[in-house]
Amino acid sequence: MAGYIQVITGSMFSGKSQELSRLIERALIAQLSVAVFYPRLASRGSARDIEKRLQGLNGTLQIFGVPAENAQSMLAMITSAIDVVAIDEAQFFTQELVAVVKRLRHDGKRVFVAGLDLDYQENPFGCMGDLMCLADNIVKVHAVCTGCRTADAVISFRLTHESDRVVVGENHYTALCVSCYDHAR
Ligand SMILES: [Zn+2]
Numbered sequence: 014m015a016g017y018i019q020v021i022t023g024s025m026f027s028g029k030s031q032e033l034s035r036l037i038e039r040a041l042i043a044q045l046s047v048a049v050f051y052p053r054l055a056s057r058g059s060a061r062d063i064e065k066r067l068q069g070l071n072g073t074l075q076i077f078g079v080p081a082e083n084a085q086s087m088l089a090m091i092t093s094a095i096d097v098v099a100i101d102e103a104q105f106f107t108q109e110l111v112a113v114v115k116r117l118r119h120d121g122k123r124v125f126v127a128g129l130d131l132d133y134q135e136n137p138f139g140c141m142g143d144l145m146c147l148a149d150n151i152v153k154v155h156a157v158c159t160g161c162r163t164a165d166a167v168i169s170f171r172l173t174h175e176s177d178r179v180v181v182g183e184n185h186y187t188a189l190c191v192s193c194y195d196h197a198r
Contacts, residue, residue: 015118015122016117016118016119016121016122016123016124017122017123017124017149017150018118018124018126018143018144018147018148018149018150019036019123019124019125019126019148019149019151019152020126020127020128020141020144020145020148020150020151021033021036021125021126021127021128021151021152021154022127022128022129022130022141022152022153022154022166023129023130023147023153023154023155023156024129024131024155024156024166024168024169024188025129025131025156025169025183025188026156026166026169026186026187026188027154027156027166027182028154028156029101029127029128029129029154029190030101030127032127032152032154033101033125033127034067035098036099036125037049037067037074037097037099037125037164038067040096040097040123041067041074041158043087045073045096045097045123046073046094046095046096046097046194047073047074047075047095047096047097047098047099048074048075048076048077048090048091048095048097048098049067049074049075049076049077049098049099049100049101050051050077050078050079050081050087050090050098050099050100050101051076051077051078051079051100051101051102052079052080052102052103052105052106053078053080054081054105054179054181054188058190060099065170073138075090075188077090081105081106081107081109082106082109083088083109084106084107084109084110084112084113085109085112085113087100087173088111088113088116091117093119095122095130096122096123097122097123097124097125098117098122098123098124098125099124099125099126099127100114100124100125100126100127100128101127101128102127102128102129103126103128103139103140103141103144103180104128104129104130104132104138104139104140104141105139106138106139106140107140108132108140108143110137110139110140110144111140111143111144111147114126114144114147115147118147120157123161124139125134126144126148128141128144129141129169130142130145130153130179131167131168132169133168133169133170133171133178133180133186135167135168135194155167156188157188158188158189158190158193158196159187159189160189160190160192160193160194160196161186161190161192161193164190164191164192164193165188165190166188166189166190167189167190167191167194168188168189168190168191168192168194169186169187169188170186170187170189170193170198171185171186171195172184172185172186172187172190173185
């Protein structure tokens with residue numbers, strides 16, 4: 014069977030992980046075997062939420078944290094018995110993830126990839142852009158802007174003053190639309 018790549022993307026608080034969980038749940042109901050991966054860097058993030066959300070579901074579900082700079086290490090854990098590979102917080106992985114996802118599609122896996130499209134400065138995040146090019150299907154989800162509470166949020170605005178690209182923690186961010194972002198920065 015041919016493989017398939019689905020990308021789920023959007024800002025923080027947009028429901029990416031919920032959408033990923035929904036897809037995983039469907040796969041488990043269909044009695045498929047699912048492996049979920051998240052970068053260890055983000056181990057305090059939504060991958061743990063996913064774990065909580067998925068607890069108690071029947072089916073074959075394994076969850077692995079792998080080093081963000083070593084996406085290749087996933088391949089050793091993905092046996093022929095695995096039908097579905099779900100990758101959360103994909104923006105934190107290096108470019109290596111692109112080759113891994115390509116390889117999985119050739120191997121006939123259904124691959125669900127969830128990650129931020131943009132960093133806190135409105136720049137494409139990690140290899141998410143490349144993954145969207147490769148994808149058979151892309152779902153963009155949106156939070157409601159916490160500024161105007163009307164428009165769709167586009168940017169994960171950083172509320173704190175760190176300048177590192179990666180600062181993990183939902184309490185450091187809020188989701189804003191473009192106009193509110195322009196007013197806030
Ligand atoms: Zn707004």
